[in-house]
Amino acid sequence: MVKALHIVVDDCTGCQQCEMACSYKHEGVFNPAKSRIKVFEFKDQGRSVPYTCTQCSDAWCMQACPVDAISVNTQTGAKEVSGDLCVGCKVCTIACPFGTINYNHTSGKVDKCDLCGGEPACVEICPTPALTFIDAETTGMEKMRYWAEKTDQGQTAQT
Amino acid sequence: MKHVIVGAGPAGVTAAETLRKADPDGEVTLVGGEADPPYGRMAIPYFLIGNIADSGTFLRKSDDPYDGQGIRYVQGIAEDLAADDGKLTLADGQQLDFDKLLISTGSHPIKPPIDGLDLPAVHHCWTLQDARDICGLIGEGKDVVLMGAGFIGCIIMEALALSGSNLTVIEAQDRMVPRMMNKTAGDMIANWCRSKGVNVMTSAKVTGVAEDGGKLSITVDNGETLPADLLVVATGVRSNMDFASGSGIDMDIGIKVDDHLQSSINSIYAAGDVAQGPDFSTGGWDVHAVQPTSVDHGRIAALNMAGHDVTYQGSLNMNVLDTVGLISCSFGLWQGVEGGDSSEKVDTANSRYTLLNFDGDLLVGAVTLGRTDHIGVLRGLIQSRIRLRGWKDKLMEDPNLFVEAYVDLTRT
Structure with missing residues (x-):
């Protein structure tokens, strides 16, 4: 069963440990600037949004x-x-x-993001349910698909 | 069903692979015009500087990616097209019968009408073979002149500079990469290149080339005369469509295609640099000779050839360029639209620049210099037609917040 990285924005505290873990796993250093997952902070909304490739x-x-x-x-x-x-x-x-x-x-x-070969370091370190690695069909992939379709170059009509 | 694809660049190869899957019972023939296997032009600079072998430029790396995958690969140059008979004739006399034809023959470089451009030390750098020919002519102590600082010239400029050659770039327009950058950004790129030891001349035209004591002597209309071991001509390209001129197919600056990549002849489609197709931004028809457009064209044309009904939303003009370490991008209507707002931030000291162009609260075009992180969201913002709402004012104040805008608007 293919798993997907599932992000629940409301559960993110903005601790940035995912960035540290990603950077260390891939680059061998603790440097958020080298992370492949980035947490965007929207201070006026009190919102932290982890962001990376949705595959x-x-x-x-x-x-x-x-x-x-x-x-x-x-x-x-x-x-x-x-x-x-x-x-x-x-x-x-x-x-x-x-x-x-x-x-x-x-x-x-x-x-x-390469999903760390199936064991994402960001998910391992995340102290809240903001990042989980679960069955792809049950994640919020609909939203991802929505934006993917909006950008898509070819819209299939009746085939 | 017999599918013939003439031209084996990114558009042709993508189309062949797509057709192979979409029409499992059909015959798929891919015609490549060069002796080399299909390769990616974007990789040529990295071959020139010796980072990769020539095989590193090949579009597909698997063993036997064509015949081994049920795609018949034929080498030859298209010479004549008989649309009514469904026949494509190659220069060696070979005839290929087709039910559906995809023209993905790309383009070729052109030389302006200047005396001396037929001398042996004058080259294009367009094909992989051109790159091989140039390799031996660049290096420490060599005097190299690049004529044309458009996108094509600029992608090889870095390789020419890194080779240790004494490099001069001559551009007829008033700035570098004039079809991708405004004056501010083009001048910043020129200053950056000068700081890296490249001699950049803008608003300058080569008026003549002669041979003088084993070297070229290049006369420029600014009064200078430059000695050169090599002159690289990168002054523009034209679509490869002469072979189809007798077929009655509609052509302008490219083969004209509709929003299904279908030409004026039902059985014939076109894709990539040779196709004048729908432009996402303008609603008009244009040639966008860039890799992402080629593969999109190839995929969508192939699906339609296989009998699907796939509408193309149009190509977004976009480019990314690395000029001796300074990375620049342009997207969509980077020149702006009438009545639309613009937001610009210039940081000359750090060679950073961001320009956003809006139509109402939609982003329609952008130029960036010196930033690479999450740069693709500019495509996302433009092509998804995301309403910026409250972010419009924030971006008017600080255009560098475009990634934050995208993430906030799409991740709720």
Whole structure:
């Protein structure tokens, strides 16, 4: 069963431990700026919003990649970047309408959430139910699909 | 059903793969015009600087990605199209019969009418073979002149600069990347490039090229004469559609296609740089020669060829460019719309710039310099036509908050 990263905004306290865990897991340092999940703070609303790749089915990043460097992990469903194949052209960073694949100035390649191979470090560290890793069908993927469809380049009518 | 796809760039390859899945019983033939397997032009700069082998530019990395996947791969150049008979003739005389044809032949670089551009040390840098030819002509101590600082010229500029060559860039317009950047941003890019040792001339035209003692001598209308071991001409491209000129198909700056990527001839579709298709922003018809548009075109044309009914919302003009380490992006109507508001923030000291253009409370265009994080939300904001509501005023005050605006408006 494919699992998805499920984000419940109302349960996020803004502690940013997910950013630390992500940065440490992928980059070996505790640096929120290097995290692939980012918590946006809306102080006027008292709201913290964790934000990362939803592994969307459209996978604009993967489709736009000119060198086949992004592929689907068949175990986790995550779209993963191959550091060996990515040349750093950044086309995916403008193709993704969610802005969740980003250029890494240190490596000269792009980074995105890879669900840590099926054991997301952000979920492990999250002290509240804001981040969970659960059956993809029961998550709030409808919302994600809604925005994906709004951006979609091709709307299928009767097929 | 016999599907023929002529042109094996990103549009053609995406179409072939999509057709293979969407029409499992059909025949899919993909015609590539070059000796190399299909490759991505966006990767050429990284080959030029030696980061990757030529195979690193190939569009597909799996073993036998075409014939092995039921896609018949043919090498050849299209020469003639007989639309009524459903026949495509290649330069070697081979004839391919089709029920449905996709034209995805891309474009070719053009040379302006200037004396001396036929000399051996004058090159384009368009194909992978062009890049191989140039590799031996750049490096420490070489004098290299790049004519044209548009997007195509600029994507290889960094490779030319990093090779250690003495690089001069000559642009006829008043700024760098004039079709993607306004004057403020274009000038900031030029200043950045100068600070990295590139000699940038704008509002300057090459008037003649001659050979002088084993080197090129390039005359510029600003009074300068430049010696060069290599002149790279990047002054524009034209769609590859001459082979179809006798077919009666509608063409303008590209093959004209409707919102199903179908041409004026029912059995023929077009995709990628050769297709003049719907423009998301203007509602008009244009050629958007960028990788994301090519793959979108390829996928949607293929689905329609396979008998589905898929409407294309139009391509969003967008680009990302890395000029010797300064990353710039432009999206949509970056020049703004009449009566629309603009919000601009210039940070010259840090070479950072953000420009947002609105139509009412919709974002319709953007330019950024020096920022890369979450940059794709600009596409999301524009193409999802998200009403900015209260965020419009905040963005008018500080355009750099566009990611916050997107996250707040879409994650409730």
